[in-house]
Amino acid sequence: MDDNGDAPLVDALSSLHSLLLGAPGLEELLAKLADVAAKIVEPPASCGITTRYDGQPRTIVSSDARAAWIDEQQYSLREGPCLDALASGAVVDVADYLGENRWPQYVDTARTAGVKASLALPLIVDGQTIGAMNLYGYERPDTFSEADRERATAYAEQAATTLAFAARAVRQSELGEQLEQALASRSVIDQALGLLMGQEKCDARTAFELLRRHSQNHNRKLRDVAAALIARHTGRPAVDSREFDSGPSGRDTRT
Structure with missing residues (x-):
């Protein structure tokens, strides 16, 4: 390898690290991940990044439409190097599609699309294959030289970490939304309990039992029953009481 043989990889990793430090949006991060991967080989390739969603392989991002289309053919045909890399956790190298016969239906489709060679690299984090870089x-x-393969393998290690970071961000976002929904529901339920306690002259436990029984009898969510009770007695829709914590200027208005 010549003195500048590692330059594309160094540039690629530097670009990826700069992007991570810049705290980009998730879509921007993933798009950059595929774009950079396509350019670490010479000549530049197409790149699709696959992961599993609800148990099914999906291309979450690609450097161009052609890569996404080729990925999709493998999913629909249920065969191809990408799926083998996902299943085995090993690199699947196709040097020449003219002589390839491991996946007959896929290979015919790929040849028609102009694919001459491909590399499918597993994305592995903590011993678990979480995706594939195609x-x-x-x-x-024989598009990919030995230097190309080495750079792609090194980049795939970084891409795996980045993909894991992205997946964690999505999970945290979903958990955050669920928590917000739970807190909002709790607020509405607490308001309904206060109404029932005043009406029925009962304690909180008894009021909750009345609310729960109504929910079960009418096959409705507890929050919906509580919101309906509030609306019926106030003439206004139920509101999350946490919205009252600060005034327009942000000043705490609680007493």
Whole structure:
């Protein structure tokens, strides 16, 4: 390898690290991940990044439409290097599609799309394969040199960490939304309990039992029953009481 053989990888990793430090949006981060991967080989390839969603392989981002289409053919045909990399956790290298016969239906489709060679690299974090990085070359058979393979393998290690970071961000976002919904529901339920306690002259436990029984008898969510009770007695929709914590200027208005 010449002195500048590692330059594309160094540039790629530097670009990826700068992006992470810049705290980009999730879509921007993933798009950059695929774009940079496509350019670490020479000539540049197409890149699709696959992960599993609800147990099914999905392309979450690609450097171009052609890579996404080729990925999708593998999913629909249930065969191909990408799926083998996902299943085995090993690199699947197709040097020449003209002589390839491991996946007959997929290979025919890929040839028609102009694919001459491909690399499918597993994305592994803590010993678990969480995805695959798929590189497609269209220039000639044996598109990927040994240096290309080394750079792609090193980049895949970084891409795996980035993908895991993205997945964690999504999970945290979903958990945050669920928590917000739970807190909002709790606020409405507490307001309804206060109404029932005043009406029925009962304690909180008894009021909750009345609310719960109504929820079960009418097959409605507890929050919906509580919101309906509030609306019926106030003539206004139920509101999350946490909205009252600060005034327009942000000043705490609680007493």
